[in-house]
């Protein structure tokens with residue numbers, strides 16, 4: 001940690017628009033507490049300048065109304081006793097009732113040792129209130145400050161839709177001093193840090209408190225704001241269809257082919273990248289983001305062609321990240337976009353032991369049972385079960401040269417002919433190209449690839465088509481709900 005830790009009041013001043021904070025906190029009666037503890041509480045209040053270890057209320061972040069729950073570490077190490085726990089639970093319930101997103105900022109030694117089990121058990125009530133909040137499709141954003149440990153990290157610190165920690169923050173379940181005393185050896189260094197946990201896919205990002213307003217604004221710009229009018233050029237036109245299936249395969253394997261990154265760069269705005277499964281797994285080949293695709297808010301998950309190679313194939317963790325995106329969309333009532341672009345999933349010991357086949361099955365199972373609008377985009381290579389895992393959305397659109405096959409055409413050639421020389425013939429025979437996919441009803445729309453065929457133009461055309469497809473479904477759903 002570089003600077004002195006933020007106090008709760010400093011954090012509120014930093015994050016909320018000036019003068020917008022309105023406290024929800026009721027006075028706390030400590031008269032019934034044992035004298036020694038009462039004296040500790042009084043001393044803590046005098047030191048911290050707060051009446052408890054948590055402050056709650058509402059305010060504006062860049063004009064957006066939010067409920068806030070902020071830990072004060074200087075009050076008995078931000079520890080959570082019954083009064084603090086009840087304050088958090090009440091604030092979350094009020095936020096739910098008022099339809100407000102919740103932003104929590106933690107800094108704590110966990111359950112308050114002076115209060116023990118009756119306080120500890122309140123982790124359950126806090127979690128219950130937060131899950132009711134999430135069930136009401138309201139956002140919960142978490143910011144972990146230095147240090148965040150114990151029952152705070154293991155309840156309201158870990159239940160966010162988006163979870164970030166400040167640079168250098170100690171974030172861990174058991175405090176390192178406690179570990180060392182109990183185990184007779186120090187806990188390994190560099191593990192309980194914001195940076196390590198983000199690298200491991202436990203946290204979404206490392207974000208300084210100064211940058212929290214931007215993060216909250218971005219997240220709520222997708223999670224709360226209504227769609228805006230389309231602005232991208234739809235690039236109407238007929239598919240040229242002049243290439244064979246093999247010709248298309250060669251086009252999609254070109255280094256300058258547009259991928260999901262180009263789709264976001266040229267066709268989206270207000271993108272907030274998420275990171276990992278939030279369960280301790282991360283695979284750079286899958287990209288997950290909250291974004292506005294041509295003005296349409298959505299959760300987007302896509303296979304990143306730029307990160308896949310023979311040495312870094314798309315593994316089972318990538319598919320678990322995809323399922324996190326699916327869960328998020330379903331829970332938040334957000335449209336989901338999946339982007340298919342893979343030369344195939346990982347074939348290895350790691351993949352088998354990580355349940356790659358099961359993850360493909362679970363992705364298919366999840367996608368086919370989602371109730372929110374879903375669109376999949378076959379953008380480039382659609383090879384094998386790894387591609388199929390992201391395919392079965394309500395509407396499937398495909399770029400003109402995209403393709404879908406059970407395995408690489410070279411593999412099919414080996415199976416049937418004993419060598420790879422019949423790959424082009426097998427691609428044709430196996431009907432992998434988009435015209436065949438459309439004829440079979442697998443693909444409902446083909447996005448013509450612009451004649452100039454630049455990655456940017458393709459990305460713009462696909463983004464516009466995809467957003468339009470989502471709008472059609474969202475509109476249709478509203479129609480059904482209204483009737």
Ligand SMILES: CC(C)(COP(=O)(O)OP(=O)(O)OC[C@H]1O[C@@H](n2cnc3c(N)ncnc32)[C@H](O)[C@@H]1OP(=O)(O)O)[C@@H](O)C(=O)NCCC(=O)NCCSC(=O)CC(=O)O
Nearest residue numbers: 076077079109110111112113147149150151174175176178
């Ligand atoms: C959070 C810390 C890393 C911060 O370290 P620092 O070196 O900055 O500060 P410190 O250790 O001197 O602590 C500052 C003061 O806060 C007190 N203090 C720390 N944690 C406390 C807690 N949970 N309850 C009550 N008091 C606590 C310390 O005794 C000390 O008091 P004084 O100033 O009087 O000396 C460390 O305090 C720590 O490891 N705390 C315990 C974390 C933990 O393992 N919690 C699990 C609790 S059980 C739980 O939460 C349930 C669960 O795990 O599920």
